[in-house]
Amino acid sequence: MSQTIAPFARPLYVMTKPVGAVCNLACDYCYYLEKANLYKDISKHVMSDELLEKFIREYIGSQTMPQVLFTWHGGETLMRPLSFYKRVMELQQKYAGGRTIDNCIQTNGTLLTDEWCEFFKKNTWLVGVSIDGPQEFHDEYRKNRQGRPSFTKVMQGIHLLKKHGVEWNALAVVNDFNADYPLDFYHFFKEIDCHYIQFTPIVERISPHADGRHLASPLQKDEKLADFSVSPEQWGNFLCTLFDEWVRQDVGNFFIQLFDSTLANWVGAQPGVCTMAKTCGHAGVMEFNGDVYSCDHFVFPEYKLGNIHEKTLVEMMYSERQMKFGQMKQDSLPRQCKECEFLFACNGECPKNRFARTADGEPGLNYLCKGYHQFFQHVAPYMDYMKKELLAERAPANIMEAIKKGEL
Ligand SMILES: C[S@@+](CC[C@H](N)C(=O)[O-])C[C@H]1O[C@@H](n2cnc3c(N)ncnc32)[C@H](O)[C@@H]1O
Ligand code: SF4
Numbered sequence: 001m002s003q004t005i006a007p008f009a010r011p012l013y014v015m016t017k018p019v020g021a022v023c024n025l026a027c028d029y030c031y032y033l034e035k036a037n038l039y040k041d042i043s044k045h046v047m048s049d050e051l052l053e054k055f056i057r058e059y060i061g062s063q064t065m066p067q068v069l070f071t072w073h074g075g076e077t078l079m080r081p082l083s084f085y086k087r088v089m090e091l092q093q094k095y096a097g098g099r100t101i102d103n104c105i106q107t108n109g110t111l112l113t114d115e116w117c118e119f120f121k122k123n124t125w126l127v128g129v130s131i132d133g134p135q136e137f138h139d140e141y142r143k144n145r146q147g148r149p150s151f152t153k154v155m156q157g158i159h160l161l162k163k164h165g166v167e168w169n170a171l172a173v174v175n176d177f178n179a180d181y182p183l184d185f186y187h188f189f190k191e192i193d194c195h196y197i198q199f200t201p202i203v204e205r206i207s208p209h210a211d212g213r214h215l216a217s218p219l220q221k222d223e224k225l226a227d228f229s230v231s232p233e234q235w236g237n238f239l240c241t242l243f244d245e246w247v248r249q250d251v252g253n254f255f256i257q258l259f260d261s262t263l264a265n266w267v268g269a270q271p272g273v274c275t276m277a278k279t280c281g282h283a284g285v286m287e288f289n290g291d292v293y294s295c296d297h298f299v300f301p302e303y304k305l306g307n308i309h310e311k312t313l314v315e316m317m318y319s320e321r322q323m324k325f326g327q328m329k330q331d332s333l334p335r336q337c338k339e340c341e342f343l344f345a346c347n348g349e350c351p352k353n354r355f356a357r358t359a360d361g362e363p364g365l366n367y368l369c370k371g372y373h374q375f376f377q378h379v380a381p382y383m384d385y386m387k388k389e390l391l392a393e394r395a396p397a398n399i400m401e402a403i404k405k406g407e408l
């Protein structure tokens with residue numbers, strides 16, 4: 001077997017879309033569903049066995065680390081039959097070459113069955129389930145094409161995951177509708193005993209394209225904000241209110257990715273979420289036909305790096321274009337960010353959201369800036385305290401006792 005040698009320090013990471021953008025739901029705010037329009041000429045949006053094998057062999061062969069992480073993403077990943085993922089396991093074993101292989105899969109949770117859960121448990125897959133908080137919040141936007149809500153089915157899915165002891169975490173979005181109820185939202189996750197929560201702000205702009213897509217690409221200026229987007233003020237209040245409860249009761253017990261990433265930046269470590277990192281470009285995406293893009297939120301024709309049938313993953317992911325894409329996050333910061341006291345924590349957040357103007361009219365400010373600034377200002381004393389604990393090799397969770405004693 002010929003293997004690609006990749007003498008790079010960081011792992012090569014490409015998320016995979018086995019059914020492209022195909023999905024059994026049609027969530028109003030979904031950025032990915034409409035990507036099917038990029039492949040209108042192809043009748044069946046499924047990854048072929050041949051491509052799957054090529055990808056797995058090349059992906060494993062390109063790694064410089066002993067651990068390899070596969071991420072299955074969509075569209076709805078469970079629209080492929082279980083036999084597809086069983087084949088994934090066979091191929092991973094065939095090409096592992098002594099490496100440790102981990103898998104995570106992102107799903108809307110509605111199609112989970114005992115059989116799926118047995119497979120995930122047996123093969124120790126990590127399952128990410130999308131759920132936007134309590135029923136009335138979740139069902140507002142997460143519906144199928146006929147407008148039928150999905151909450152009940154998702155909860156059945158979560159119940160099955162728990163029954164089989166599958167490792168899972170929740171992905172929730174914060175939008176115009178649920179953002180004003182941070183505690184109802186947070187308590188819901190605690191009630192369902194979900195200890196790992198990732199939440200993402202919804203920020204989209206509308207711009208009709210000739211091919212049927214209707215969301216703006218990051219390059220487009222002055223487009224109309226989509227109604228379901230969270231406002232900067234809502235985002236700031238949401239984060240601060242949630243943080244206040246977490247820091248008093250839940251540090252070390254409930255893990256909120258954004259708070260952990262903030263602490264990571266506070267101590268100068270690598271944050272777990274890309275939006276808070278200094279650069280982009282670490283995670284590419286491969287579509288069902290082998291097209292590779294710079295990032296899951298930049299699946300636009302102008303950000304296509306190539307196709308795996310024509311170029312290697314290493315050529316694409318370490319190309320000058322991808323390096324430039326990664327660096328663009330820093331290079332395009334407006335002066336307001338460069339001079340911001342919280343640049344080390346924020347890094348201007350995701351470039352996709354940088355369509356606002358600074359106080360003196362410079363373009364390229366993050367739309368959520370006001371919310372983030374409020375959040376960083378609010379958490380600074382607590383982050384300073386947890387940093388001090390970490391540097392002294394003590395648990396950041398000590399902060400809860402310090403607050404009780406009135407030290408903070
Ligand atoms: C596109 S879905 C694909 C996987 C699967 N269908 C699911 O819903 O989990 C991946 C994640 O993106 C989130 N998402 C959808 N639209 C978004 C948007 N406009 N901005 C940020 N996240 C979004 C979803 O809620 C979901 O958690
Ligand atoms: S379930 Fe996932 S892919 Fe499907 S529409 Fe909703 S967010 Fe998009």
Ligand code: SF4
Nearest residue numbers: 274275280281295350
């Ligand atoms: S563009 Fe946004 S989503 Fe993509 S890597 Fe950069 S920060 Fe992350």
Ligand code: SF4
Nearest residue numbers: 337340343346348369
């Ligand atoms: S808080 Fe605002 S000004 Fe500061 S780095 Fe973030 S986006 Fe830029």
